[in-house]
Amino acid sequence: MTPTTAPSPLTDEDLADAWPVLSSEDRVAGFRMLPPDVAEEFFDSLDAAEQATLLLDLSPAEARLWIRVLEPDDAVDVVQAAPEERRADLLASLDESTRKEVSALLAYAEDVAGGLMSPRYARLRPDMRVDEAIRYLRMQALERLETIYYVYVVSADQRLLGVVSFRDLFAAPADKTMREIMSTAVVTAREDTDQEELSRMFAEQGYLAVPVVDGEGRMKGIVTVDDILDVVTEEATEDIQKIGGTAALEAPYLHVGVLGMLRKRAGWLVVLFFGQMITATAMAGFEDEIATAVILAVFLPLIISSGGNSGSQASTLVIRALALDEVRLRDWGRVFRREVLIGFLLGAMLGVLGLLRIVGASALFGGYGEHALLLGLTIGASILGVVLWGATAGAMLPFVLRRLDLDPASASAPFIATLVDVTGIMIYFSIAKMVLTGTIL
Amino acid sequence: MTPTTAPSPLTDEDLADAWPVLSSEDRVAGFRMLPPDVAEEFFDSLDAAEQATLLLDLSPAEARLWIRVLEPDDAVDVVQAAPEERRADLLASLDESTRKEVSALLAYAEDVAGGLMSPRYARLRPDMRVDEAIRYLRMQALERLETIYYVYVVSADQRLLGVVSFRDLFAAPADKTMREIMSTAVVTAREDTDQEELSRMFAEQGYLAVPVVDGEGRMKGIVTVDDILDVVTEEATEDIQKIGGTAALEAPYLHVGVLGMLRKRAGWLVVLFFGQMITATAMAGFEDEIATAVILAVFLPLIISSGGNSGSQASTLVIRALALDEVRLRDWGRVFRREVLIGFLLGAMLGVLGLLRIVGASALFGGYGEHALLLGLTIGASILGVVLWGATAGAMLPFVLRRLDLDPASASAPFIATLVDVTGIMIYFSIAKMVLTGTIL
Numbered sequence: 001m002t003p004t005t006a007p008s009p010l011t012d013e014d015l016a017d018a019w020p021v022l023s024s025e026d027r028v029a030g031f032r033m034l035p036p037d038v039a040e041e042f043f044d045s046l047d048a049a050e051q052a053t054l055l056l057d058l059s060p061a062e063a064r065l066w067i068r069v070l071e072p073d074d075a076v077d078v079v080q081a082a083p084e085e086r087r088a089d090l091l092a093s094l095d096e097s098t099r100k101e102v103s104a105l106l107a108y109a110e111d112v113a114g115g116l117m118s119p120r121y122a123r124l125r126p127d128m129r130v131d132e133a134i135r136y137l138r139m140q141a142l143e144r145l146e147t148i149y150y151v152y153v154v155s156a157d158q159r160l161l162g163v164v165s166f167r168d169l170f171a172a173p174a175d176k177t178m179r180e181i182m183s184t185a186v187v188t189a190r191e192d193t194d195q196e197e198l199s200r201m202f203a204e205q206g207y208l209a210v211p212v213v214d215g216e217g218r219m220k221g222i223v224t225v226d227d228i229l230d231v232v233t234e235e236a237t238e239d240i241q242k243i244g245g246t247a248a249l250e251a252p253y254l255h256v257g258v259l260g261m262l263r264k265r266a267g268w269l270v271v272l273f274f275g276q277m278i279t280a281t282a283m284a285g286f287e288d289e290i291a292t293a294v295i296l297a298v299f300l301p302l303i304i305s306s307g308g309n310s311g312s313q314a315s316t317l318v319i320r321a322l323a324l325d326e327v328r329l330r331d332w333g334r335v336f337r338r339e340v341l342i343g344f345l346l347g348a349m350l351g352v353l354g355l356l357r358i359v360g361a362s363a364l365f366g367g368y369g370e371h372a373l374l375l376g377l378t379i380g381a382s383i384l385g386v387v388l389w390g391a392t393a394g395a396m397l398p399f400v401l402r403r404l405d406l407d408p409a410s411a412s413a414p415f416i417a418t419l420v421d422v423t424g425i426m427i428y429f430s431i432a433k434m435v436l437t438g439t440i441l
Numbered sequence: 442m443t444p445t446t447a448p449s450p451l452t453d454e455d456l457a458d459a460w461p462v463l464s465s466e467d468r469v470a471g472f473r474m475l476p477p478d479v480a481e482e483f484f485d486s487l488d489a490a491e492q493a494t495l496l497l498d499l500s501p502a503e504a505r506l507w508i509r510v511l512e513p514d515d516a517v518d519v520v521q522a523a524p525e526e527r528r529a530d531l532l533a534s535l536d537e538s539t540r541k542e543v544s545a546l547l548a549y550a551e552d553v554a555g556g557l558m559s560p561r562y563a564r565l566r567p568d569m570r571v572d573e574a575i576r577y578l579r580m581q582a583l584e585r586l587e588t589i590y591y592v593y594v595v596s597a598d599q600r601l602l603g604v605v606s607f608r609d610l611f612a613a614p615a616d617k618t619m620r621e622i623m624s625t626a627v628v629t630a631r632e633d634t635d636q637e638e639l640s641r642m643f644a645e646q647g648y649l650a651v652p653v654v655d656g657e658g659r660m661k662g663i664v665t666v667d668d669i670l671d672v673v674t675e676e677a678t679e680d681i682q683k684i685g686g687t688a689a690l691e692a693p694y695l696h697v698g699v700l701g702m703l704r705k706r707a708g709w710l711v712v713l714f715f716g717q718m719i720t721a722t723a724m725a726g727f728e729d730e731i732a733t734a735v736i737l738a739v740f741l742p743l744i745i746s747s748g749g750n751s752g753s754q755a756s757t758l759v760i761r762a763l764a765l766d767e768v769r770l771r772d773w774g775r776v777f778r779r780e781v782l783i784g785f786l787l788g789a790m791l792g793v794l795g796l797l798r799i800v801g802a803s804a805l806f807g808g809y810g811e812h813a814l815l816l817g818l819t820i821g822a823s824i825l826g827v828v829l830w831g832a833t834a835g836a837m838l839p840f841v842l843r844r845l846d847l848d849p850a851s852a853s854a855p856f857i858a859t860l861v862d863v864t865g866i867m868i869y870f871s872i873a874k875m876v877l878t879g880t881i882l
Contacts, residue, residue: 037626045645134575138611149590149607166590166607170579185478203674204486206667208649225666226647232670233644236677237761243684244757244854245750253762254772261783265754266790269828272750273791277798279742287735294731297738301720301745301862308749309686309713309855313706316685320678321694334695342702349707350714357718387710413685413854414750421742 010034012042019050020255024057031058040069048077049251055093056086064093072101073118073227080110105221113198114191116231117212117221122151124178126161131174149208150222153178158218160211162186188213191220195231200325202228239323242407243316245272245414268412275418282422286429293440295368295375296432299354303382304424306350308417311390314339315411318398322408332399336392343391347384355380371439378435382428389427390420451475453483460491461696465498472499481510489518490692496534497527505534513542514559514668521551546662554639555632557672558653558662563592565619567602572615574605590649591663594619599659601652603627629654632661636672641766643669680764683848684757686713686855709855716859723863727870734881736809736816737873740795744823745865747791749858752831755780756852759839763849773840777833784832788825796821812880819876823869830868831861 015030022030031054034042043051043066051070055063055078067075067090079090079102091099101119108114122140124133133151151169153162162182164172172181187205189198189212201210202225209222238248247264249256256264283290290297318335321327327335355376362372394416398408433441456471463471472495475483484507487495492511496504496519508516508531520531520543532540542560549555563581565574574592592610594603603623605613613622628646630639630653642651643666650663679689688705690697697705724731731738759776762768768776796817803813835857839849874882 041646044647199670202667203670205482206485206670208667225670226643226649229640229644229647229666229670229673232673233677233765236673236681237765240677240681240684240757240761243681244753246754246758249758252765252767253758254768254775258779258782258786261779262786265751265783266787269747269750269754269787269791270794273743273747273794276743276746279746280739283739283742287739290731290738291735294728294735294738297731297735297741298721298724298728300738300741301724301866302714302717304742305717305720305855305859305862306710306714308746308858309710310706312685312853312855313687313710316681317687317690317694320681324674324678324693326693327695331695338699338702341699342706345699345703346707346710350710353711353714412753413858414746414753417749417854417858418746421746425742 012038012045015042016045019046020252024053027054028057043069047081047251048074049081050255052078052082052086052090055090056082060089060093063090067093068095068098071118072098072105072120073116073221075102076105076115077110079106108191111195112191113189113193113195113210113212113223114220116195116198116223116227117191118224119221121209121211121219121222123154123219124151124164126153126155126177126179126182128178129174130169130172130176130178130181133169133178150211151178152211152219152222153182154219160186160188160213160217160219163211186211189223190214196235196323198223199228199232199235203232235323239319239409242409243319243412245269245412268414272414272418275415276421278422279425282425286425289429289432289441293432293436295440296429299379300425300428302354303379303386303428304421305417306383307386307390307420307424308413309390310343310346310387311394311416311420312413314343314391314394315398315416316413318395319408319411322398322402329399329402332396335395335399339391339395340388343388344384346391347387350387351380351382351384354383369440371436374435374439378432381435382424382431385427385431386420386424389423390416393419393423453479453486456483457486460487461693465494468495469498484510488692489515490522491696493519493523493527493531496531497523501530501534504531508534509536509539512559513539513546513561514557514662516543517546517556518551520547549632552636553632554630554634554636554651554653554664555661557636557639557664557668558632559665560662562650562652562660562663564595564660565592565605567594567596567618567620567623569619570615571610571613571617571619571622574610574619591652592619593652593660593663594623595660601627601629601654601658601660604652627652630664631655636669637676637764639664640669640673640676644673644765676764680760680850683850684760684853686710686853709853713855713859716856717862719863720866723866727866730870730873730882734873734877736881737870740820741866741869743795744820744827744869745862746858747824748827748831748861748865749854750831751784751787751828752835752857752861753854755784755832755835756839756857757854759836760849760852763839763843770840770843773837776836776840780832780836781829784829785825787832788828791828792821792823792825795824810881812877815876815880819873822876823865823872826868826872827861827865830864831857834860834864 010030010033012034031039055067070078079087082090094102122137149166151164152160154160162184163186164178164182168181187201187210189210191212191214209224211222212220214220241248245268247267249264358368358372358376358379362368368375397411401408401410451471451474453475472480496508511519520528523531535543563578590607592605593601595601603625604627605619605623609622628642628651630651632653632655650665652663653661655661682689686709688708690705799809799813799817799820803809809816838852842849842851
């Protein structure tokens with residue numbers, strides 16, 4: 001299985017598949033066996049943490065070669081992904097001007113515009129003419145520009161004055177100046193703009209790049225859509241994992257070791273377990289009722305899980321709508337009214353099904369004794385109550401979390417289910433006591 | 442609240458918020474009140490269905506103006522989103538050459554490369570020189586090109602020969618030909634390449650555009666990264682909604698009416714409800730045990746929901762890993778072994794907690810009678826079994842669905858919870874019978 005002994009030619013796909021389970025020696029050996037252009041593609045496909053590990057395993061000369069393949073904003077991610085004590089080594093393998101850029105970018109958090117931006121953008125003065133600009137950019141393109149689909153017009157003190165798309169630059173008459181053809185309605189991000197907000201800006205307007213400015217309007221860099229694509233994917237993955245009741249993983253599923261996986265999953269499971277212990281306490285309060293009418297216990301899982309299901313629907317819909325900014329904090333009242341109505345209708349529907357099931361079974365097979373109708377009404381009403389409560393609580397909890405500046409996605413399906421289980425037991429047995437006391441209770 | 446009577450100036454944000462609840466007259470009135478540049482931004486921010494509705498509500502002259510703002514690939518989405526009988530009206534408002542392009546694109550499904558591509562890309566002949574190419578593109582940019590960051594080199598019969606990035610074109614000496622500077626290792630998509638696969642291509646390699654070719658290698662169009670950003674967001678939303686146990690919504694949460702919402706949610710709820718009815722049947726089989734030892738019913742919700750929680754964790758992790766291609770169908774064995782181990786460890790941890798809870802409460806408050814230890818062992822062993830089963834079943838079900846060509850995301854948290862509830866009851870009472878018969882049973 002190790003590439004050094006494999007008789008057939010090694011492909012980048014084989015290597016990618018085996019990567020997580022290979023020793024560092026085998027990774028280096030495998031990587032060196034790839035043809036240069038395949039190696040570059042393979043290197044690009046690794047995430048920042050994997051690139052950092054590989055670079056540190058390679059010889060210093062090789063590391064120098066490979067880290068220089070990266071754009072400064074990607075090099076920053078690699079340096080940040082390396083262990084603290086090895087970062088200096090990686091920085092040392094960069095050429096001097098890139099090292100300066102990377103060091104400046106290292107000051108920003110990974111998940112804000114400053115941490116995502118590239119300092120390599122095309123900037124021009126407002127009085128430059130179109131033909132001069134094109135000539136100048138042809139020279140600059142030889143050097144290092146991350147993108148040239150927008151050209152930014154800046155003042156002498158680096159204040160952003162306007163933007164010209166490359167297409168407009170190309171289409172403009174040669175003797176116009178930048179000032180004449182630039183658009184001044186520029187959407188900008190601040191250095192500390194959160195990556196989620198950035199991705200909404202890109203998604204809504206279809207930008208290819210957004211300039212990042214500081215508090216005084218001075219241009220600092222640009223964030224490009226390809227970096228945002230990663231952000232969007234990563235944010236969705238985090239939300240999905242949280243909705244499933246796990247802490248967000250920091251690497252692909254198969255790359256997280258068993259211990260790491262336990263750390264990510266045990267936390268929530270234990271919290272939920274303690275939450276569920278309350279169900280035992282709640283149940284203990286109704287032990288007499290269960291002893292008198294064991295039939296009540298029989299329908300318990302059906303009832304509480306119906307509430308958990310409707311709650312999980314409502315919470316995931318609201319979590320996603322909040323993440324996409326389709327719903328804002330101030331919309332909570334509208335969402336509340338909708339979910340009360342929808343929860344009531346869904347609950348009524350399932351409640352009738354539950355009632356019919358019991359009355360039907362009683363009529364057909366004579367089960368449930370003479371009080372089948374009363375039992376059916378108890379079950380039906382409980383389902384209605386629990387589903388209504390599940391939908392309402394599930395829809396409101398993400399708002400509460402957002403209001404407290406916590407992540408709405410923490411209102412996970414298991415969390416809602418646990419919450420609804422506890423209250424569901426109370427609802428069920430309270431209704432049972434009201435309806436059935438004097439008959440089967 | 443209707444814009445026509447609002448005394449304060451209408452902003453596009455106000456309009457966007459009120460949009461779903463406005464009548465079509467008010468929408469048109471509000472839209473007409475926006476300043477032209479704001480109106481264009483607002484129009485861009487609507488989704489295709491909303492654009493279609495608005496265009497059909499506007500006067501034919503206005504509709505003609507606004508539909509021409511759209512690139513052909515976006516115009517296609519709008520036409521597809523309109524009711525069948527009104528599509529001809531929309532097509533008629535396009536200029537003739539765009540109408541031809543749009544009609545050609547209408548033949549493709551929305552979610553494949555053909556349905557996402559734009560026919561407006563820059564194409565050049567292989568023997569064109571760099572300076573000629575730049576001059577030619579300056580002329581073309583005046584016309585309509587969706588993007589100019591890549592230039593495609595095609596033969597006389599439109600076969601794709603190579604690609605030149607705009608940056609390389611700019612940096613190349615004026616007298617080189619396209620053939621000399623083009624890259625021939627072009628990653629292409631087929632017209633029927635699925636949008637999920639396309640987004641993985643973009644995510645892995647950071648492309649800005651990918652050319653779409655037919656079976657004979659003839660160039661048909663390009664898919665650009667900004668369209669892929671929408672695809673990635675949309676696919677994640679669908680997966681999140683399915684994981685929550687809802688059918689995917691086709692519009693933002695607040696734009697789906699109550700009836701539409703019921704349709705999306707009732708289906709799964711009813712299926713799950715019938716699934717949960719099996720729990721009642723399973724429980725009925727253990728009525729004697731419950732009657733003898735009511736205490737068993739008390740711990741039932743705790744036990745089955747622990748399984749549901751670990752199952753929901755495993756299934757969401759695997760669903761997302763499959764969606765991102767981090768895990769493939771053939772990896773099922775590896776995932777199975779991991780989840781058995783992780784499920785065992787998590788189950789053992791929670792099982793010990795459950796055991797301690799009962800033994801502890803017994804020691805402190807004298808609850809649970811003389812057989813507290815046996816009861817604790819029953820609860821602990823059941824939790825272990827149920828959590829292990831939850832993790833394993835939750836991780837395997839998405840593979841089974843993918844194998845059957847169904848969407849792995851249908852292995853929703855509520856679905857797994859229901860599946861695990863039924864089996865959890867069997868596991869719990871079977872262990873209870875084994876351990877407790879002769880003591881409290």
